[in-house]
Structure formats: structure tokens, C-alpha cells
Amino acid sequence: MPANHVELAIVGAGPAGLAAALEAKAAGVDAVVFDENEQPGGQIFRQPPASFRVVDKSRMGRDYTRGRRLLEAVAAADIRIENGVTVWNVAPDHLACYRDDRSWNIKSDAIILATGAYDRPVPLPGWTLPGVFTSGGVQTLLKSQRVLAGRRVLLAGTGPLNLVLANQLAEAGADVVAVLELANPNLFELMPMAMGPWELLFDGIDYVTQLARRKIPLMRGWTLLEARGTDQVEAAVIGRVDRDWRTIKGSERTLDVDTICLGYGLVPSTELSRLIGCAHRYDAQLGGWIPTHDRYRETSIQSVFVAGDGSGVAGSLVAMEEGRLAGLRAAWRLQKIDDSSFHHKAAPILKRLHQLGRFRTVLDGLSAPRPGLFERMTDDTVICRCEEASYGDCRKAVSEGAVSLMELKPSLRAGMGMCQSRICGPTLVEVVARLTGRPQEAIAPFSVRPPVKPIPMSALLNQDAAE
Ligand SMILES: Cc1cc2nc3c(=O)[nH]c(=O)nc-3n(C[C@H](O)[C@H](O)[C@H](O)COP(=O)(O)OP(=O)(O)OC[C@H]3O[C@@H](n4cnc5c(N)ncnc54)[C@H](O)[C@@H]3O)c2cc1C
Structure with a gap:
């Protein structure tokens, strides 16, 4: 179990979280990265288990090679990564972590959420x-x-x-x-x-x-x-x-x-940014509901930052630049760098993000969901796989007056299973919008409650409190 206070806690060891850690560490911040996977790298730079031996690295592909470069830089900078740790609860000044049947709290002065995305x-x-x-x-x-x-x-x-x-x-x-x-x-x-x-x-x-x-x-x-x-x-x-x-x-x-x-396409993982209380907005091109933030990645809560796909799906190159910016801004908030040093370092990152943004806008525009996508369901098509609620069930609930996801919950139990609405939530936003004739942004997602990922009761009983 790591020490129970860190200056900067970063959730997610993908390109965004690792780039944030590198930048923050270079500015002298005591940063720790938490990730539920056994190996750092996130989705694109996903590594085989440590017990696997990679005989021919050239067969692992270009992403593996690019990822190795980032991982080697992280190792050289001696950044602390806590792998196999699920962050299951969060508040502006602490995180609740779970690993090996234990749960514990970590206090932190700043938090970067770099939680990535999952398949739509x-x-x-x-x-x-x-x-x-x-x-x-x-x-x-x-x-x-x-x-x-x-x-x-x-x-x-x-x-x-x-x-x-x-x-x-x-x-x-x-x-x-x-x-x-x-x-x-x-x-x-x-x-x-x-x-x-x-x-x-x-x-x-x-x-x-x-x-x-x-x-x-x-x-x-x-x-x-x-x-x-x-x-x-x-x-x-x-x-x-x-x-x-x-x-x-x-x-x-x-x-x-x-x-x-x-x-x-992908849907941003916003469980933690919603749980912590950040303001969110709907952006179909960036994957749905996303946390709002200023140009330096700080959310509506001071000292809470977001970077990478979890703040809007835009790919690994954008994720890395956003991570760098968030790491730098967190260092500024923690008074490790002054104004002029921050702006000097942030300027080229902002420029690069602007260049990358042009390309992404075209891609996002081509792939953002269009009306026909959600019209192939028939009445018996299952939408909520955990609770086996079908499109027909949703249609019936809406015809009886439900106009929000929360109103579907009591009759369908949708969103109450193991996946905690990760599977059915994004579809239900589209379905309810279509059936009620309201825009997607008027359909609030399910509310989030801890634990944001399933963890055993024994871990909660075995909880150590932060001092
Ligand atoms: C399944 C999948 C496959 C992809 N494959 C490719 C590809 O082949 N090529 C390509 O160009 N792009 C690919 N992408 C897109 C690309 O991976 C992302 O754009 C990029 O990885 C975003 O980086 P990130 O750091 O924002 O998030 P990620 O790389 O997704 O990293 C986020 C990390 O946060 C961790 N995390 C999230 N929540 C918690 C929590 N509560 N507690 C602890 N840890 C948490 C996750 O385990 C993950 O490791 C893929 C995306 C996905 C979802």
C-alpha cells in the first residue's frame, strides 16, 4: 500500500496519464499513477503480462514500439506507478483504492483523471x-x-x-x-x-x-x-x-x-469525473457526456484536471499532449513552477493540440453517430444485458411517461447490473432522445455512485482510513 498522502494523484496509466506524470515529475511534483491493469500503457500501448516473454518484438506492431518509448521514459524518470489498483471512489481531496482484497484512501493535493474510453x-x-x-x-x-x-x-x-x-x-x-x-x-x-x-x-x-x-x-x-x-x-x-x-x-x-x-467508436469513461462533481456537457463528436474544462485541462473543480479520451475521445497523440498540459498545470497549481515558466512550456503543447485538432475534427465528424445507427433494434433486441431489458421494454416505459434514464430505472432495472450502465447507458441516451423527440443533451446519464467498478465486500470491510 503506497503512502497515504501524495501531491498529485493520476488515475490512468495510458498515454495521457503517463505523459502527465512525466511533465509533473520534471517540475518536481510528487506524482503517483494508479491503474487497474497489471501493466502500464492503457489501451493503445497495452502490454502482455509480465510473465510473457516477447521473443520477436518486431511482430508486436508499431503501437507496441511507440508505447515502449513512452514506458522507457517513465521508467527512466523513476515515476511511481501503482498497477492493479482500481480507484473506486473519489473526492476533490482523496481517492479510494482497491487491490488484493484491501481498500484504502489516499489524500492528494491535486488529481488528474486520465481514465480513457471504452467501446461504444x-x-x-x-x-x-x-x-x-x-x-x-x-x-x-x-x-x-x-x-x-x-x-x-x-x-x-x-x-x-x-x-x-x-x-x-x-x-x-x-x-x-x-x-x-x-x-x-x-x-x-x-x-x-x-x-x-x-x-x-x-x-x-x-x-x-x-x-x-x-x-x-x-x-x-x-x-x-x-x-x-x-x-x-x-x-x-x-x-x-x-x-x-x-x-x-x-x-x-x-x-x-x-x-x-x-x-x-468509443465512449469516454466519466464515472470518476461525474462522481467527484465536475460539470459535464454533451458532445456527440467527442463520444457523449464529457467533463468541461478550461484550456489548461482544469475542470469546474480547482486542482482537478482531465486529460485524454476520458475528457473527449481524440486518440493517443492528443491524449499525450493533453496529459502533458494537465501535468504542467497541476505543477503550477502546486506552486512548483511560476507563471512564466508555465506559459513558456504550455505554448508549444497548445500549438500541437491545435494542429492535431484539425485532423481529429474531420475524423470525429465522419464517425459521430448518425440517426440510422440506433434504428436497427427490434422490440426484442436486448439493450441492458445485465438486466435483460429490451428495446420493446424501453419503448413501453417511455410510452407510459418516462422521459429520463432515471425514470427507466425503477421499471427496467436498466443500469443496475455489474456493468453499472457502461453498456446500456450510452444507447439509452440515444433511445430515450429518439422516442421522446428531445435532444441527447436533454437526457442526463444515470447518476454515478461508489464503487464505480465492482469490488468485493470483503475489501470494504478491510478498509484502512487515510489519516
Ligand atoms: C479497447 C480500445 C482499443 C484501442 N486500440 C487502439 C489502437 O489499436 N490504435 C489506436 O490508435 N488507438 C486505439 N485506441 C484508442 C487509444 O487507445 C486511445 O485514444 C488512447 O489510448 C487514449 O489514451 P488515454 O490515456 O486517454 O486512455 P487509455 O489508454 O484508455 O488509458 C486509461 C487507463 O485508465 C485506467 N482506468 C480507468 N478507470 C480507472 C479506475 N477507476 N481505476 C484505475 N484505473 C482506471 C484504464 O485501465 C486505462 O489503463 C483504443 C481504445 C480502446 C478503448
Whole structure:
């Protein structure tokens, strides 16, 4: 158990949290990073377990190599990372942590929440069949355990993760049948990307070129309509979509597959920023409800900062720059650096964020959910998997007067299961908005209560208090 007071507590050892720690440590801040994973790196730089031996590092891919550089810098700076620690409660001056059946509190003078994001769940007929995964889940299996989720794989959704994953699966020996991409932009819409930054543009071109070299069809303007099978996925019904992502009738086709990866973009993990009491706003392009913050990443609560995908999905390069800015600003708040030193160091980071922002705005615009995305559910499509509440159940509850997620809760128990609304919450915002004719921003998410992730009762009974 680490000491029970730190100057700066950082939640999340992904690109944002690690970059924040590097910057804060360089300014002389006593910073500690907490992460529930056994290894630092977050999603993109996810490491295999320490017990695995990586024989041929070149086969681990470009992200692994980039991640190693960041992890080596963190190791060289002697930054304290507490892995395997779930932060299950938070207040502006302390965190509650859990590891190895123990729970304890840590007081901190400043907090950076760099909690990342998770796959956006999109219910459609057959999505609960074994063999249907989220793309992030399949990638996690592959990256952390070197396990292939299936053999004959279809990827459907939108955004760059499916392109990356299709190549990784093919490289690992899967037969990738196709990548279905909802967005079908014209050249004019893509033009702003030509202004750079170049590394993102080259990454994109590289993913598409690799698919072509492997003869994996990239079907733009197509999507999954239904997963079919008895005990397991056996086929995928796919179809063409219009610009609103509504199905074009008559375009349906069936493909034989044993695995389907659903990758519809990401949803920011905002449990802790909501629990601590930060103000939030709705931004469809950045993934839904996100904490508001000033240009230096400080939230509506002084000395509480946010960085990375948890404050709006924007990718690992943006996450790192936001992390640096938050680390620097936290050092300024803790009076480790003065005004002029802060502004001198922050200026190039802000400039780089501005450049990266141009590219991301185009990508986000192409992949932000459009109306057709949530129209494939039928009355018996399950939305809340923990409590088995269906679209039909939601429709009935709304017709009886429910206009918010909290009003769905008593009748459906939606959001009360193990996932604590991570799966059903983002869909229910869309469904209730659509059924009531109100904008998404008028549909508040479920309220958050500790523990934000499931932890055993024995750990709570075994709790040490901060002094
Ligand atoms: C599943 C998945 C796969 C992805 N794959 C790719 C890819 O292949 N290529 C690509 O370019 N981008 C990928 N992305 C996007 C990319 O990973 C992110 O843009 C980038 O990692 C964001 O960095 P971050 O530091 O904000 O968050 P993350 O890298 O997500 O790190 C957040 C960390 O916070 C930890 N955390 C969250 N809550 C708690 C808590 N309560 N207690 C303790 N720890 C907590 C998490 O365990 C995680 O390690 C992926 C994203 C996801 C979700």
C-alpha cells in the first residue's frame, strides 16, 4: 500500500496519464499513477503480462514500439506507478483504492483523471450471440494474451480502430472476410486532413494499404444489420447505408462468419469525473457526456484536471499532449513552477493540440453517430444485458411517461447490473432522445455512485482510513 498522502494523484496509466506524470515529475511534483491493469500503457500501448516473454518484438506492431518509448521514459524518470489498483471512489481531496482484497484512501493535493474510453455498444438483432464481440475486446485478447477470438472474422462499425484491428487479426492468422465502414466520405470532406499532421495521415494511408495488400475488402457505406446463428454466430446479414446510416432496402447480403467485431467508436469513461462533481456537457463528436474544462485541462473543480479520451475521445497523440498540459498545470497549481515558466512550456503543447485538432475534427465528424445507427433494434433486441431489458421494454416505459434514464430505472432495472450502465447507458441516451423527440443533451446519464467498478465486500470491510 503506497503512502497515504501524495501531491498529485493520476488515475490512468495510458498515454495521457503517463505523459502527465512525466511533465509533473520534471517540475518536481510528487506524482503517483494508479491503474487497474497489471501493466502500464492503457489501451493503445497495452502490454502482455509480465510473465510473457516477447521473443520477436518486431511482430508486436508499431503501437507496441511507440508505447515502449513512452514506458522507457517513465521508467527512466523513476515515476511511481501503482498497477492493479482500481480507484473506486473519489473526492476533490482523496481517492479510494482497491487491490488484493484491501481498500484504502489516499489524500492528494491535486488529481488528474486520465481514465480513457471504452467501446461504444450498439445493440442490433443477434448482438448477444456468442461470437459477437466489441472490436476493443478482440484487440485486448490479442494484445494481452495473443489469443485470436475466432477464425473467420467480419469487422463492422466506423473509425480507425477497425482498420488497425483487421490488419492485426490477419497478421495473427485470422481469415478477415471484410471491414464494413459506415462512413463513405467524398474527397472534399477528406481534404482538410491533407493539411496534416502527417503522422496521422500516413498512419491512415498505411492501414488502408495494408488491407489492400492482404486483399481484405474495405466496404465503405456498408454495415451489419443482423448477426445470425443458433448457439453461436454463423452468418452476418449486411447492407448498404445512406448518408444518415439508414439501410438501403434491397442491398442486403449474407456472409458466413464465426466472429463479428463491432467497433462503433468509443465512449469516454466519466464515472470518476461525474462522481467527484465536475460539470459535464454533451458532445456527440467527442463520444457523449464529457467533463468541461478550461484550456489548461482544469475542470469546474480547482486542482482537478482531465486529460485524454476520458475528457473527449481524440486518440493517443492528443491524449499525450493533453496529459502533458494537465501535468504542467497541476505543477503550477502546486506552486512548483511560476507563471512564466508555465506559459513558456504550455505554448508549444497548445500549438500541437491545435494542429492535431484539425485532423481529429474531420475524423470525429465522419464517425459521430448518425440517426440510422440506433434504428436497427427490434422490440426484442436486448439493450441492458445485465438486466435483460429490451428495446420493446424501453419503448413501453417511455410510452407510459418516462422521459429520463432515471425514470427507466425503477421499471427496467436498466443500469443496475455489474456493468453499472457502461453498456446500456450510452444507447439509452440515444433511445430515450429518439422516442421522446428531445435532444441527447436533454437526457442526463444515470447518476454515478461508489464503487464505480465492482469490488468485493470483503475489501470494504478491510478498509484502512487515510489519516
Ligand atoms: C479497447 C480500445 C482499443 C484501442 N486500440 C487502439 C489502437 O489499436 N490504435 C489506436 O490508435 N488507438 C486505439 N485506441 C484508442 C487509444 O487507445 C486511445 O485514444 C488512447 O489510448 C487514449 O489514451 P488515454 O490515456 O486517454 O486512455 P487509455 O489508454 O484508455 O488509458 C486509461 C487507463 O485508465 C485506467 N482506468 C480507468 N478507470 C480507472 C479506475 N477507476 N481505476 C484505475 N484505473 C482506471 C484504464 O485501465 C486505462 O489503463 C483504443 C481504445 C480502446 C478503448
